[in-house]
Amino acid sequence: MILRGDRLILGTCYYPEHWTETMWRDDLKRMKDTGIEVVRIAEFAWNKIEPREGNFNYDFFDRFLDIAEEENMKVIMGTPTATPPAWLTEKYPEALNADKDGNLFYHGARRHYNYNSPVYQELSARIVEKMAEHYGKRPCIIGWQIDNEVNCENDEFYSESDHQAFRKFVQDKYGSLEALNEAWGTVFWNQTYTDWKEIHAPRKTCSDSTNPHEVLDYFRFVSYSARSFVKRQSDIIKKYKKQGDFITTNGLFGNLDSHRMNRESLDFITYDSYPNFAYCLDAYSDKPGNMKDRKWSRNLSMTRSISPVFGIMEQQSGANGWNTRMEAPTPRPGQITLWTMQSVAHGADYISYFRWRTCTVGTEIYWHGILDYSGRDNRRIREIREIHKKFEKMKKIAGSHYEAKVGMIKDYDNTWDSQLDVWHGRLEKQSQKAFFETAQLTHTPFDYVNLDETVTEDDLKGYKVLFYPHAAIMTQEQTELLKKYVENGGVLVLGCRNAYKNINGKCVMENLPGVLADFAGVDIPEYTAIAPDTEKVIVNWEGTEMEAAVFAEQLDTLDDTSQIVGTYGSDYYKGTGALTRKAVGKGEVYYYGSAYTADSVRVFLEKLDVIEPFGNLAEVPETCEIAMRTKNEEKYLFILNYEKTPASVKFLKPMKDLWTDNTLIGEVELEPYGVLVAEVL
């Protein structure tokens, strides 16, 4: 399928409706000159097709597509449902989203609609059907983008339609009020429901505290609503699109199971990558441990867990900024290339720059595209021309896969539970941050592994080590799967606070860690948050020291199949168990009674012998990221320098620099923001 696996391709986002028709052809020609082959269009252009309710007119994009075909430009067609017309929301305010107090979000920004209003479902399905029917067979079209950035701006919905849909959602899920009351533990604070009409999506409550089990279901409901909205569009487009044309959507946002959305409705996911957010004047921090633009590698890894080879629908090409917030500098020379290659290193085969020309009107006048307001040639378009040349030199990378032997397990139930539960959330935040940073700084590539019902032993067996730090919610089925992984030789590293909740987020009345106890061979007679007046808590793991954080479970072994291998060094639990190990089949399971820290992750990676797998190929400073994409026997090494100072790399084996065809061996200097893409010989 085009954009994945055949070549590395450049694109851009184009807004024909912003410019005079006389500019279109010149712009397309100039894109081709720059090496850009694809444009995404139409995702905010509902009025251009249906300027009044039920009044459809296709001329505008017909004219544009005519020119695109004449100029041999490929087109990704966006459905325009992220920005309903003024006539729609004025006539049907029930289509609008609302805040928790019921105040509507009105026309003037974007994504102010809700997924569950019947009238919006009908009118948005109709515009998609009309567009797909009319434009579906145009030869220039290669694919479709559904809506734009699903769940961006808001990922909570409180319109009247949402309250009704939530009621139906839980009615379908639980069947009876008895079951719902049991699942939600409504006996607490006398919350028992006695009539379905008493059920609402979360509303304003005293102390802003609502039943957590309901909130967990509410997040699931939001995800379901968004997925259903996307699927309705996907089903329509499939009826009309040409064979081989793809369906995608762009970005990763909250309260949305993107993995399932992708399976249900998309051919692959695309991501919108804006690493320059790290340099916004108000947001910037140079605290130690801030990974700045390098943090986008985390998002790209998450994207890859959905689609191993993917696209970037919007790649940073200028300063970001709205008129109301976000003041960021123009990317420095080399940064556009760096961030482009960051995307490619993690699995992107398609890079589409946002946007061709900088918008001159509206909220996004400071969200700079390739060209500034005047449209004159500038440093940034020249850099992108060079990127095109580089892509030509490295094109065989397309279709190759990112290489990782370490996995970090994630699952949506626990992600959402950690949002609504501050005890869980603090742990998750700490451990995820520590893990990502240490993996990056030690040049240990890793994958996110999304644990859902589709995952099998086979999906896991490629990983030498899997981390799963705080699975508050853990089922028997998941335990069985993890056990098989370990029995087959895998190593599983659990953190604290696992398996103390069931699938509804209710605490289990068992000895902890619940369903994991036998598997991990561990018992937890006592636990505590690390008190704020406790000095640094050191865990001693067979002579190696590492710092604990946030929480301290005091571990015992269940029986002699497991061993305590680490103990705490502080407070009243000094000397009690902090880390256990149990051999299971050919593998091992570790249970760690605390949250991860930068140094404890490093110790785990070292002791489990998965740190720095490409250390035999090159010595690279911490400030550079290292990544490898492989295809069959071919191996492509990426080295990315995120600093404004040069970096010195020492190649231990000869490689071929794909951009220059030079052989790389010994000391090589990367310029500031410099990148090397090398084939391992």
Added chain:
Amino acid sequence: MILRGDRLILGTCYYPEHWTETMWRDDLKRMKDTGIEVVRIAEFAWNKIEPREGNFNYDFFDRFLDIAEEENMKVIMGTPTATPPAWLTEKYPEALNADKDGNLFYHGARRHYNYNSPVYQELSARIVEKMAEHYGKRPCIIGWQIDNEVNCENDEFYSESDHQAFRKFVQDKYGSLEALNEAWGTVFWNQTYTDWKEIHAPRKTCSDSTNPHEVLDYFRFVSYSARSFVKRQSDIIKKYKKQGDFITTNGLFGNLDSHRMNRESLDFITYDSYPNFAYCLDAYSDKPGNMKDRKWSRNLSMTRSISPVFGIMEQQSGANGWNTRMEAPTPRPGQITLWTMQSVAHGADYISYFRWRTCTVGTEIYWHGILDYSGRDNRRIREIREIHKKFEKMKKIAGSHYEAKVGMIKDYDNTWDSQLDVWHGRLEKQSQKAFFETAQLTHTPFDYVNLDETVTEDDLKGYKVLFYPHAAIMTQEQTELLKKYVENGGVLVLGCRNAYKNINGKCVMENLPGVLADFAGVDIPEYTAIAPDTEKVIVNWEGTEMEAAVFAEQLDTLDDTSQIVGTYGSDYYKGTGALTRKAVGKGEVYYYGSAYTADSVRVFLEKLDVIEPFGNLAEVPETCEIAMRTKNEEKYLFILNYEKTPASVKFLKPMKDLWTDNTLIGEVELEPYGVLVAEVL
């Protein structure tokens, strides 16, 4: 009356509705084993008795009470009105409280009702009547708890019913609009009311500023509403309860005259004591001057001013935490004992731990009880078993009274005025903090003395010194009472900004300090907030220096019956009067023109010879609290170590350690969080 004065008794909070009936008997047996004799139940269990409107069923608690009686467990029965059922608030949303903008607080948390909705008054009175009628004669019941934590979560009410009730409240109070307009000074900003329907409880206004005299009446109204709500229940229960059974409610919250509520409706007050709040991860501060868990002695002193011997209905027994906020560590070994003895030292004869088992569902899953989710035996239940043994050893303490020769006068009018008035509030906050901390650190026990219309000379004569720092509102009657106290030999220490407001909070057009001028012999021709660019202001009191804070009144004597004994050392008022003294009858009145600081309180305590009254018994480090309870000639000394390090105490006279029967004399070491309870021989 049981729970006060006969013995020291342990209890716990139990939620039969959370657990299967098969667990009840075992739980009660195990409680008895632990030394627990009383359970409080039912305070959130409306649905268990009235699952549908008007549909009453008593089986559930009948079954529980049967078992309680079989197991010889005493029961405190809670009325369930803090958490109305879903069917109620769905059908009668007028029962809900609202924020100032009129947005309702919905079902899902607790205390979302308002006191003034007629339908809620009716339905809550009915459930109380039904419960009292049905269960009132059960032998196991020893008392009743009305509602739960009155005015917790919200202490402001803005439902439509509240607006109407407020209108009626002020109509009853003032009789005519003329009187109301005069009392509220509505001539200011043209606020004059010309029709009763123009009167509302405070609503959203520009700059969030409403008539302060109205707001003062509004706080009085909230207190009246809450008290009336409690009294309606109390009156009902009195009709049905057994002779000797008590009525109480739990906790101290805002905008509520708990003293009057107690007189009107209760036999005594109980307090809910959670000193571990001081260690919540987000709230913790180790700034110097932070008294941390020791601050709860302030709350206990306030409780004691309502009921000299009282109970703790909820005493901390585990980590606190909701799923939405408050992450606190598990109490360290010894802390449960420390906090229990802190309560007892201040006058509690009943300690009921919150709660038996940790809740596994809902918002409070992290508000740990004695037992964790699994119910297994743990360190905390073992510590409580030890407390029970200690109680047995010290049981004769029951009924004894806390010993203090120093009083801090408080009154609700000024407390509420200091809430709505930032000038008053800043002074009050500064002086109260300084006073409490210094009294604690100097081992000078004190009582809060609530000044209301029931207080007589006799109530005051036991105090050598009374402090009354900032009585902005002061009446002629209060002045007369204070004068009698002084004439009889008392020493009264006033701070700045007294008596400049009348009972409505309107400023008096007299030379300041208004009604106090003659009594204190002082005149205040000028005053100022201490400017933020003024260096430290030192007051020199006959050679002793102490720091002034926040405000500087420049004092003159009215005539030669009074003397300036302290002068300022800074700014343009350098050399002017800061402190006056006047002999009145056998006593003295001091007028201090500033707010209290830690060092000025120490100077007052020293100069007035009331500091460290038990210094002849023992030398105790600052980090320990000291308290004495006395009964007839018996004296019981408590020494409490709040630190995680040991403390060294030197006994100057021999005492008997009540727990060990050892004689204490000379150097004795208290372990971390250690407590000594000793009888003075």
Added chain:
Amino acid sequence: MILRGDRLILGTCYYPEHWTETMWRDDLKRMKDTGIEVVRIAEFAWNKIEPREGNFNYDFFDRFLDIAEEENMKVIMGTPTATPPAWLTEKYPEALNADKDGNLFYHGARRHYNYNSPVYQELSARIVEKMAEHYGKRPCIIGWQIDNEVNCENDEFYSESDHQAFRKFVQDKYGSLEALNEAWGTVFWNQTYTDWKEIHAPRKTCSDSTNPHEVLDYFRFVSYSARSFVKRQSDIIKKYKKQGDFITTNGLFGNLDSHRMNRESLDFITYDSYPNFAYCLDAYSDKPGNMKDRKWSRNLSMTRSISPVFGIMEQQSGANGWNTRMEAPTPRPGQITLWTMQSVAHGADYISYFRWRTCTVGTEIYWHGILDYSGRDNRRIREIREIHKKFEKMKKIAGSHYEAKVGMIKDYDNTWDSQLDVWHGRLEKQSQKAFFETAQLTHTPFDYVNLDETVTEDDLKGYKVLFYPHAAIMTQEQTELLKKYVENGGVLVLGCRNAYKNINGKCVMENLPGVLADFAGVDIPEYTAIAPDTEKVIVNWEGTEMEAAVFAEQLDTLDDTSQIVGTYGSDYYKGTGALTRKAVGKGEVYYYGSAYTADSVRVFLEKLDVIEPFGNLAEVPETCEIAMRTKNEEKYLFILNYEKTPASVKFLKPMKDLWTDNTLIGEVELEPYGVLVAEVL
């Protein structure tokens, strides 16, 4: 006209309705004793004239005016429309303002009305007409104040009437939806309007981001609404007032073109000057660069740009404070004089103290007047008596004008654009702060020059140098005017980010700086916000170094009529142009590619030879402000010491101290907060 130009006159604000009638005569006599000749009254007294709807009664103020005339007191009559009566807003809630969510601001504070409600327009016009008709010919009246502090408390309006009026405003402005859609760039995010009823004033939107061009029009609409409201009153008063009586209003507030309001409706503006805000306990900062009370000279300069000779309707005479916020100390000895003279130095001929007696009721009980609650004589009234004597000694200053050779151009379009546009706002804030502070510290007096359609070459030609830092919006007409100024010998200093927007705030698709490019001879091929990780950026201007801030435009010359005279020293734009100069006619235009800093302003003032114009008269420390008022050949020098420590001044030429008639020459010491007013001989 009285109060401007004839004499220096003292007044006060008086509230007869707050005091008993028996106090009035004594108060007026005592004012005269103090030197006070004028009282402002009635501005919050609607109920005293119309206690019920349509029920008018003039007795109250008739009685007061009788006494005023007997006591020979002049009166400024306020219209009472800032505080509608309770009966009005209760019956007509449509008269109330609302927040963006539509929640009304209710009775209880002030300024809770909206300008566009038809019923409020009618009722407020009626009360004004009744008052003007009845009192207009009273001999004691010398002028009228319309409403009070227009746009204070709130300068945004979202009532239903405002939504409707905004719709009409843009309908009148644009005529067609096509024109509106074009002007607002509604093509962005599919915002196109297809029916006028879809237009609303800004409402709640996602991410709180609304179309910026609409918001710009909205601010214009608010200004239009306020101006129209004032004009309606002014037109009515003109029908009834005596010949020679003036019309004014007081204060400067947001979203209001006070210059145009003044031209349309007023004889001159008055300002309300409260420099003690700088010392509020919560707001105070002693960071370097905080100008504290000296910042009020900025506001006075802005006032002067409206009316070169003006009045102070409310001058600080005591502590400021509401009961809900703002705790400030009492002015120190000398500060009332200092702040009074600060007003006079900048052009005030009338000083009216707020207020005679401190209010004893309502929100402003801590907003102290001259007298305290008791009314006793105090230090402050004594200081004002001395001020009166000083005024007598310096009375010939009246009518003279503030002397400045430097101008800072301001215009409302850019001011409002900088409010809604954070990129523009950050620049404007930085440059205005730096400019004011440096001008003050270098003793370089300046005027604000309001650039609107009434300004001509003649208005500008008196300035040697004009600064205009960030005119994001710039028109061809403005460019032509500035060009004429320069051609005639003026020097114009532009900062960065000029002329990139049109009058609607839409970005121009031209090479930057758009309409200024030819005039300034500059081209801007690249620009960037200075990145947060960029070290200090130094600009080297022909050997002089100065710091750049916030932004870096990389300047080229357009042709050889201009020169690059300064270059950047940092980051990837090191060595590129930072400052250009072009000779145009007899003058020069500078284009500076960054925002101003304290040191760059100093360099500009020095290099352009306009720094410290009175340096030949006296050497004055930075901590003192210097100002000159001139009339014909007479020159009056003001030296104001803002510090609590003495200041040493060295007079280089002999001058006459107007207060003492002494000759000043050589070293002279100013006491803390001291002021010298000297005639240059």
